[in-house]
Amino acid sequence: MSEQTPLDLPEGDPFGPHNLPYGVFTPAGSAERRVGVRLGAAVLDAGAAAAALGSPYVSLLARPSLGPLLAAGRTAWRDVRRALTAWVTVPAHREVLEPLFFPLSAVTLHLPFEVADYVDFYSSEHHARHLGKIFRPDGEPLTPNWKHLPIGYHGRAGTVVVSGTDVVRPRGQRKAPSDPAPVFGPSARLDIETEVAFVVGVPSALGTPVPLSAFRDHVFGLCLLNDWSARDIQGWENVPLGPFLGKSFATSLSAWVTPLEALDAARVRPPERSHDLLPYLDDTAGDAADEPAGYDLRLSVEVNGHPVAEPPFSTMYWTAAQQLAHMTVGGASLRTGDLYASGTVSGPERHQYGSLIELTWNGRDPLDLPGGRRTFLEDGDEVVLTGWAPGPDGTRVGLGEVRGRIAPAIVPAV
Amino acid sequence: MSEQTPLDLPEGDPFGPHNLPYGVFTPAGSAERRVGVRLGAAVLDAGAAAAALGSPYVSLLARPSLGPLLAAGRTAWRDVRRALTAWVTVPAHREVLEPLFFPLSAVTLHLPFEVADYVDFYSSEHHARHLGKIFRPDGEPLTPNWKHLPIGYHGRAGTVVVSGTDVVRPRGQRKAPSDPAPVFGPSARLDIETEVAFVVGVPSALGTPVPLSAFRDHVFGLCLLNDWSARDIQGWENVPLGPFLGKSFATSLSAWVTPLEALDAARVRPPERSHDLLPYLDDTAGDAADEPAGYDLRLSVEVNGHPVAEPPFSTMYWTAAQQLAHMTVGGASLRTGDLYASGTVSGPERHQYGSLIELTWNGRDPLDLPGGRRTFLEDGDEVVLTGWAPGPDGTRVGLGEVRGRIAPAIVPAV
Missing domain, CATH: 3.90.850.10 (Fumarylacetoacetase-like, C-terminal domain)
Structure with missing residues (x-):
């Protein structure tokens, strides 16, 4: 049994795997902005996860802004969301993903994209x-x-x-x-x-x-x-x-x-x-x-x-x-x-x-x-x-x- | 005597060396946007001129947008303008500059900067x-x-x-x-x-x-x-x-x-x-x-x-x-x-x-x-x-x- 991690959310958490909102964060001590996906009270470094799992979506997720994902269009939105859902729900990925979560209390959140108009x-x-x-x-x-x-x-x-x-x-x-x-x-x-x-x-x-x-x-x-x-x-x-x-x-x-x-x-x-x-x-x-x-x-x-x-x-x-x-x-x-x-x-x-x-x-x-x-x-x-x-x-x-x-x-x- | 060039503007041209407005252009056949300075009915490739003359302002002028120059501030604006004025008025620079002019009729002009608000x-x-x-x-x-x-x-x-x-x-x-x-x-x-x-x-x-x-x-x-x-x-x-x-x-x-x-x-x-x-x-x-x-x-x-x-x-x-x-x-x-x-x-x-x-x-x-x-x-x-x-x-x-x-x-x- 592994200890409690962000992947062991209680049933019914409103930020569970059925939600997966996107943001941009910097971990404490870093200046690098990263796309994050929220799970419970933690944020997953989505670009690092994509890289670690050999996902083609690294080009959309290992970015300092949501801009490239936003621009990628509806099919990409669906496919990236499916991939993320699989990552956080399939037990085989636990070991790779667990180190890529940060508690929300230990990150700075930024405006997730540059507002155009x-x-x-x-x-x-x-x-x-x-x-x-x-x-x-x-x-x-x-x-x-x-x-x-x-x-x-x-x-x-x-x-x-x-x-x-x-x-x-x-x-x-x-x-x-x-x-x-x-x-x-x-x-x-x-x-x-x-x-x-x-x-x-x-x-x-x-x-x-x-x-x-x-x-x-x-x-x-x-x-x-x-x-x-x-x-x-x-x-x-x-x-x-x-x-x-x-x-x-x-x-x-x-x-x-x-x-x-x-x-x-x-x-x-x-x-x-x-x-x-x-x-x-x-x-x-x-x-x-x-x-x-x-x-x-x-x-x-x-x-x-x-x-x-x-x-x-x-x-x-x-x-x-x-x-x-x-x-x-x-x-x-x-x-x-x-x-x-x-x-x-x-x-x-x-x-x-x-x-x-x-x-x-x-x-x-x-x-x-x-x-x-x-x-x-x-x-x-x-x-x-x-x-x-x-x-x-x-x-x-x-x-x-x-x-x-x-x-x-x-x-x-x- | 060199032949008539953009550097030989008639006296009183409203786009003479006392004016020098900035824009962004692409020469015919190119896709690369460049900062240009207008002189008469021609445009000087300002970044290329800065590079050719060994100017430190190449970092502000050899760009696809006016953004970096705009952000550089009033002292830089004055210094770059002084440099440009010298380039187009001092006869010693003629030979270097003349090939860097394009007739306005042979370029495409673009929005010179990204409009924020x-x-x-x-x-x-x-x-x-x-x-x-x-x-x-x-x-x-x-x-x-x-x-x-x-x-x-x-x-x-x-x-x-x-x-x-x-x-x-x-x-x-x-x-x-x-x-x-x-x-x-x-x-x-x-x-x-x-x-x-x-x-x-x-x-x-x-x-x-x-x-x-x-x-x-x-x-x-x-x-x-x-x-x-x-x-x-x-x-x-x-x-x-x-x-x-x-x-x-x-x-x-x-x-x-x-x-x-x-x-x-x-x-x-x-x-x-x-x-x-x-x-x-x-x-x-x-x-x-x-x-x-x-x-x-x-x-x-x-x-x-x-x-x-x-x-x-x-x-x-x-x-x-x-x-x-x-x-x-x-x-x-x-x-x-x-x-x-x-x-x-x-x-x-x-x-x-x-x-x-x-x-x-x-x-x-x-x-x-x-x-x-x-x-x-x-x-x-x-x-x-x-x-x-x-x-x-x-x-x-x-x-x-x-x-x-x-x-x-x-x-x-x-």
């Missing part, structure tokens, strides 16, 4: 209605276009940071309606946005739309994402061209990319559509209806260790396949590493709201947390997003967490 | 007022924030294309107020936006604002840019999160980056500020007032060879230094290759408007061009942006052109 959508009907009611209490909560297309905008790719990175409170201009002129200072309304982000692997050519049916040929996997938002900065700058500095200071991404293949058991139909959709977005007929692109992901939000919400991703009105079809229908090309996020995930019930602006109804109803009352985030607060999805045979597929602590605003020496 | 501002007061008057004829043309901060948003970096690339007319959703539901099809209101884009060389750290005074430590140079816009697609999608598919299908960039050092004689104070500015944007006092960051660039727009406008960049309300200070004041970091554009450049007079929506007043007053009447662009139309700036001693500094032809919308085979 970052797009953020606004695809939860509940979230959009809540914000509409807060900001336009006497008007129609949804804008007229909302049910016809997935509203989205480009964010700043260069400030996507890996989970665990401190988030410095941004400074900026804000102006309350009662202020005679804008004031400058640290944001007083720093918020979270609980989101799910999709990772593009296979590029597309400029001028060529990607139809709904090609979603899984281009998208490799998904991650949890926290799109930190400074509501006061955003409120003042937002009209006429949308969010800019209110969102650009940091976006936190999980260190682990869950392949879509691990989530097949979690696929669900999106909510009933209340409006007819144009053909390029219509997922109620044909292939798109047979291959639903909703995902039943159960998300959780904790602030300072206290659970504050459980947003259900299955309630999202627009799917990731529709978002991709929309993003490219005008001819915009995709690149390996493009990242697009769902927008805040919120369900209909108050304990399902994915942002503090909803949970506190714009500060009117503070949250009483054990560490103190909160409307928006205070310096030192730590936010953790977690999630899981139904896996095969009653298992759970764990999603890599997104963790971030608020550091005080920096006042530059001038 | 792309930001588009909205910094012409005239342009913003014109659009305000067109779309809100009964309201205040400028939004309340306009005079307090440079409005901007992130665009799609992956669809920035080099001058000369055809632009495929985008398809998408649009909805006129009289339409009962959105319709889908090729944009019927395809427009140009005449802009100037600034190229970031030196990165900055996350959480650390870049003050006005550090503008020239980070920004290497500028380019002309055409931010093609589908007004009908943009009009339907724009509220509440700003432009997305109306702009993401293509953005054309000049193949030539003009170093800011070549434009010292063109520096001008921006227009008088009508509102007090917060300190981080205040360029009316201190170093910022002594180092004006406005540029007297004279732009020209041609459609099918017919001049339609001459937008004056000196009229821009917000400078590139203010845009950079604003973009980073919340802590957003910069990367080498970040590109940020001015927004449409328009002057107060009708012949100075930088977009067709202004020139035709949203289609009400068509332009009569020799090839036919135009409101917006038709398939086959070719748009060319050119420009120049006052150089030293009465010279002109030519800016690299931006050329693009409209190709018909692609109807995908489904």
Whole structure:
């Protein structure tokens, strides 16, 4: 009997062999980035494993980034995943693999790929209605276009940071309606946005739309994402061209990319559509209806260790396949590493709201947390997003967490 | 007497030795990208020149991209420019250099660097007022924030294309107020936006604002840019999160980056500020007032060879230094290759408007061009942006052109 190793996970571990998310890590004492595959609370040096086992996938796995694997395409994704599954489940490989595992506590995790373009959508009907009611209490909560297309905008790719990175409170201009002129200072309304982000692997050519049916040929996997938002900065700058500095200071991404293949058991139909959709977005007929692109992901939000919400991703009105079809229908090309996020995930019930602006109804109803009352985030607060999805045979597929602590605003020496 | 060579430019050529913009090219028959420096109608293989002359700058110039030079910083930018100036002006180097020139007609020009993040501002007061008057004829043309901060948003970096690339007319959703539901099809209101884009060389750290005074430590140079816009697609999608598919299908960039050092004689104070500015944007006092960051660039727009406008960049309300200070004041970091554009450049007079929506007043007053009447662009139309700036001693500094032809919308085979 060998002693307990990462290959002896207890039954039902959400990061068992049915999951196998990918990341990039450096072991303690090393500067070399390596592709890792998570198993339980350990990470397998996937490139070293491929080399040790004489696998042809060493060219995709013995790399400092997931980029080459992302670009390799759906057949390669499937074949590499099959190989990894065999490696961690066939007892004959134990002796070779065991030395290639590192405890998560002994590695540094990095952004797993270089983010090309970052797009953020606004695809939860509940979230959009809540914000509409807060900001336009006497008007129609949804804008007229909302049910016809997935509203989205480009964010700043260069400030996507890996989970665990401190988030410095941004400074900026804000102006309350009662202020005679804008004031400058640290944001007083720093918020979270609980989101799910999709990772593009296979590029597309400029001028060529990607139809709904090609979603899984281009998208490799998904991650949890926290799109930190400074509501006061955003409120003042937002009209006429949308969010800019209110969102650009940091976006936190999980260190682990869950392949879509691990989530097949979690696929669900999106909510009933209340409006007819144009053909390029219509997922109620044909292939798109047979291959639903909703995902039943159960998300959780904790602030300072206290659970504050459980947003259900299955309630999202627009799917990731529709978002991709929309993003490219005008001819915009995709690149390996493009990242697009769902927008805040919120369900209909108050304990399902994915942002503090909803949970506190714009500060009117503070949250009483054990560490103190909160409307928006205070310096030192730590936010953790977690999630899981139904896996095969009653298992759970764990999603890599997104963790971030608020550091005080920096006042530059001038 | 040697025969006429690129080193024997006529006096007063706007691409003379006082200019020396950088690009990336491949000679006919080669696949190897090389850094080039333009002189007249020829391009010098700068890496080969550095190698032949034993220059230490071979490590920055014998590269397939401008990236390493951009990242090298202001002292290196100055030293490399001094070296290049000496090479093309000192007769002793003629024999070595002459074989390293290629006529522009015999090379392919590429995007000179990998665009990291792309930001588009909205910094012409005239342009913003014109659009305000067109779309809100009964309201205040400028939004309340306009005079307090440079409005901007992130665009799609992956669809920035080099001058000369055809632009495929985008398809998408649009909805006129009289339409009962959105319709889908090729944009019927395809427009140009005449802009100037600034190229970031030196990165900055996350959480650390870049003050006005550090503008020239980070920004290497500028380019002309055409931010093609589908007004009908943009009009339907724009509220509440700003432009997305109306702009993401293509953005054309000049193949030539003009170093800011070549434009010292063109520096001008921006227009008088009508509102007090917060300190981080205040360029009316201190170093910022002594180092004006406005540029007297004279732009020209041609459609099918017919001049339609001459937008004056000196009229821009917000400078590139203010845009950079604003973009980073919340802590957003910069990367080498970040590109940020001015927004449409328009002057107060009708012949100075930088977009067709202004020139035709949203289609009400068509332009009569020799090839036919135009409101917006038709398939086959070719748009060319050119420009120049006052150089030293009465010279002109030519800016690299931006050329693009409209190709018909692609109807995908489904």
